[in-house]
Amino acid sequence: MEYINCFQITSLVLVTMIAIHYFSHKRLNNAENRNFVCFLAFSGVYVLLDMLSAVIAGGGSSEVCRMSALVLTLYYFCDVILTYGLFCYIRIITGRQKEKYKWLKTGWVVLPAAMLLAVTANLRTGWLFYFDQEGRFIRGSFHFLLYGYVFFFMLVIVAFMLLYGKTAEKEIRRTIWRFWFIEAACLFLQIAAERILLTGFGLSVGLWLIYLTMNNPGEYTDSMTGLFDKQYFDKWIGEKLYRKESFHLLAVDARNMKQINRIYGTRVGDQLLIRAAKGFREITDSVQIFRITGNCFLAVLDSLTDYEKARDGIEEFLKKPFFIENEKVSFHAAICGIMNAEKLEKEDSILSYIEYMISLIQNRQDTVLIQSDSKILEGFRYEQEVEHFLQKAVKEDLFEVYYQPVYSIKNQDFITLEALSRLKHPVLGMIPPDVFIGIAEKQGMISAVGCLQLHKVCRFIKEHEYIMKKIRNVKFNLSPSELMKPGYSHVLIGIIQGYGLDPGYFQFEITENVATEYSESFCTAIDDFAEVGIHMCLDDFGSGYANLNAVLRIPFSAVKMDRSLLSGVSSDPQTATFYRSIVMILQHMGYKVIAEGAETEKEVKLLEKWGVDMIQGYYFSRPLCEEKLLEKIS
Numbered sequence: 001m002e003y004i005n006c007f008q009i010t011s012l013v014l015v016t017m018i019a020i021h022y023f024s025h026k027r028l029n030n031a032e033n034r035n036f037v038c039f040l041a042f043s044g045v046y047v048l049l050d051m052l053s054a055v056i057a058g059g060g061s062s063e064v065c066r067m068s069a070l071v072l073t074l075y076y077f078c079d080v081i082l083t084y085g086l087f088c089y090i091r092i093i094t095g096r097q098k099e100k101y102k103w104l105k106t107g108w109v110v111l112p113a114a115m116l117l118a119v120t121a122n123l124r125t126g127w128l129f130y131f132d133q134e135g136r137f138i139r140g141s142f143h144f145l146l147y148g149y150v151f152f153f154m155l156v157i158v159a160f161m162l163l164y165g166k167t168a169e170k171e172i173r174r175t176i177w178r179f180w181f182i183e184a185a186c187l188f189l190q191i192a193a194e195r196i197l198l199t200g201f202g203l204s205v206g207l208w209l210i211y212l213t214m215n216n217p218g219e220y221t222d223s224m225t226g227l228f229d230k231q232y233f234d235k236w237i238g239e240k241l242y243r244k245e246s247f248h249l250l251a252v253d254a255r256n257m258k259q260i261n262r263i264y265g266t267r268v269g270d271q272l273l274i275r276a277a278k279g280f281r282e283i284t285d286s287v288q289i290f291r292i293t294g295n296c297f298l299a300v301l302d303s304l305t306d307y308e309k310a311r312d313g314i315e316e317f318l319k320k321p322f323f324i325e326n327e328k329v330s331f332h333a334a335i336c337g338i339m340n341a342e343k344l345e346k347e348d349s350i351l352s353y354i355e356y357m358i359s360l361i362q363n364r365q366d367t368v369l370i371q372s373d374s375k376i377l378e379g380f381r382y383e384q385e386v387e388h389f390l391q392k393a394v395k396e397d398l399f400e401v402y403y404q405p406v407y408s409i410k411n412q413d414f415i416t417l418e419a420l421s422r423l424k425h426p427v428l429g430m431i432p433p434d435v436f437i438g439i440a441e442k443q444g445m446i447s448a449v450g451c452l453q454l455h456k457v458c459r460f461i462k463e464h465e466y467i468m469k470k471i472r473n474v475k476f477n478l479s480p481s482e483l484m485k486p487g488y489s490h491v492l493i494g495i496i497q498g499y500g501l502d503p504g505y506f507q508f509e510i511t512e513n514v515a516t517e518y519s520e521s522f523c524t525a526i527d528d529f530a531e532v533g534i535h536m537c538l539d540d541f542g543s544g545y546a547n548l549n550a551v552l553r554i555p556f557s558a559v560k561m562d563r564s565l566l567s568g569v570s571s572d573p574q575t576a577t578f579y580r581s582i583v584m585i586l587q588h589m590g591y592k593v594i595a596e597g598a599e600t601e602k603e604v605k606l607l608e609k610w611g612v613d614m615i616q617g618y619y620f621s622r623p624l625c626e627e628k629l630l631e632k633i634s
Contacts, residue, residue: 025217179206225277489525563597
């Protein structure tokens with residue numbers, strides 16, 4: 001019988017093209033890439049042997065029987081290995097290569113091993129195939145087992161995709177199903193028309209699909225710097241952690257890119273990042289470098305010697321300015337070093353830890369090296385535990401509200417309250433508000449926390465509404481993310497009105513940095529609050545770099561001076577003059593001025609002398625629970 005080889009020739013060309021394109025790009029050493037390389041190599045050999053065996057078998061010469069038998073044996077060897085290799089590839093994609101039970105991992109090898117033994121034994125038994133005296137190819141009594149083996153694993157692949165396929169990305173799932181249907185169609189067509197060799201063609205087309213969607217190095221490469229991206233890092237580092245391989249990390253976060261883009265333009269900024277990426281590659285002499293975010297690079301080093309060399313080299317490299325388009329540009333960065341990063345155990349923990357380390361030196365403007373140690377790691381673990389507990393706290397409403405009375409100099413009594421969030425961990429104790437509020441903002445839970453707290457405040461006022469005859473309003477803090485959320489103002493107003501309370505009982509506080517970040521949602525929220533009678537208070541005035549013109553365009557009724565401005569007023573005349581001048585200006589503009597952070601009698605007397613309207617601080621009262629507050633203001 002003469003076989004038609006045109007499809008196999010096409011297959012060989014296609015596999016060769018894939019191999020040339022794949023090996024011309026840099027790639028990382030991970031299970032998926034190793035499997036793909038093996039799959040690619042065996043596919044090429046399989047197609048070549050299929051062509052060769054067709055030529056030999058079709059010739060019918062008895063003189064080449066031994067060669068024919070050897071070639072076909074190798075061909076069926078590849079067939080068995082390729083089928084099992086595709087199954088292993090599917091296990092990696094669906095995350096099932098990490099089987100809990102060793103017997104199950106061993107069990108998947110039994111059938112391929114048995115088939116390889118059967119193919120080897122066939123040289124003596126002829127159960128699968130043999131050549132007669134005239135050199136003609138004859139199928140053996142058990143030749144059907146070869147097809148049965150392939151069909152079995154194809155069904156197993158279907159089962160795996162149905163059971164575990166959802167763990168893979170949608171496009172990857174589609175690719176696997178397309179590959180499966182193409183190969184199945186080619187297999188059935190070849191069984192129906194024996195002369196046309198199609199299985200190799202189906203295999204090569206499937207490989208092309210896999211390469212384009214799953215193993216194309218270009219898909220995981222940052223287009224600007226040529227480094228690998230975060231998506232690739234997540235996949236690759238997860239395998240290193242699973243294998244418990246030791247590795248060390250260097251993260252470089254560009255701190256002044258916004259300033260560079262603003263002064264020199266984005267073109268210079270982009271060139272700076274490209275030059276920096278090139279420098280990092282040369283210093284580390286490694287392809288294991290990733291661009292995790294727009295301004296953050298991450299190098300993975302396998303030995304401590306390489307790590308220390310790269311760390312010192314990068315620090316020295318960033319000390320020198322870059323000359324780009326005739327501009328002298330400095331690259332200020334936070335360099336975070338983590339030795340034995342495998343101890344963090346999870347890829348998301350690694351990136352969170354880097355983010356935490358960067359936050360510790362966020363106020364520094366120059367290039368700073370921060371090396372991980374037990375104290376920093378302990379702080380990170382603390383935040384991780386708070387983050388985990390915060391989810392439970394939101395779900396079960398474990399927050400408390402404390403109230404700090406605000407003293408009026410004119411009335412000689414407390415006339416307003418500030419509602420403050422508190423959260424107690426069963427083991428860690430009271431969690432600092434700036435810690436859990438910061439985490440809540442980062443995790444997108446601050447709106448939920450705000451609503452829970454406002455409900456508590458409303459219930460308290462409803463149950464003790466008589467205090468509002470004395471207390472003018474309750475101040476309630478709003479976060480930036482809350483105000484920027486469309487429609488959130490109506491949610492807050494709805495909560496207040498749901499308790500049948502007068503919205504005028506409330507005064508919402510926002511910080512000066514929020515006040516300068518105008519957005520449509522922000523302006524709409526301010527208008528909504530004003531419409532129902534909720535007043536606004538500017539909090540932490542003087543703590544940042546506010547655009548005063550922008551701040552003062554918002555209809556605030558009160559301004560709260562940041563506690564940092566009060567530091568030194570009782571000992572430094574210049575500081576005292578500055579503070580008093582700000583108070584006079586704000587009052588002249590019609591604002592009620594609240595001095596925050598007063599702790600000593602001397603500070604209070606100075607504030608009274610300067611005519612401050614209200615004072616809030618530990619001198620008069622610490623934040624109190626509901627019961628103690630009622631005692632305090634009665």
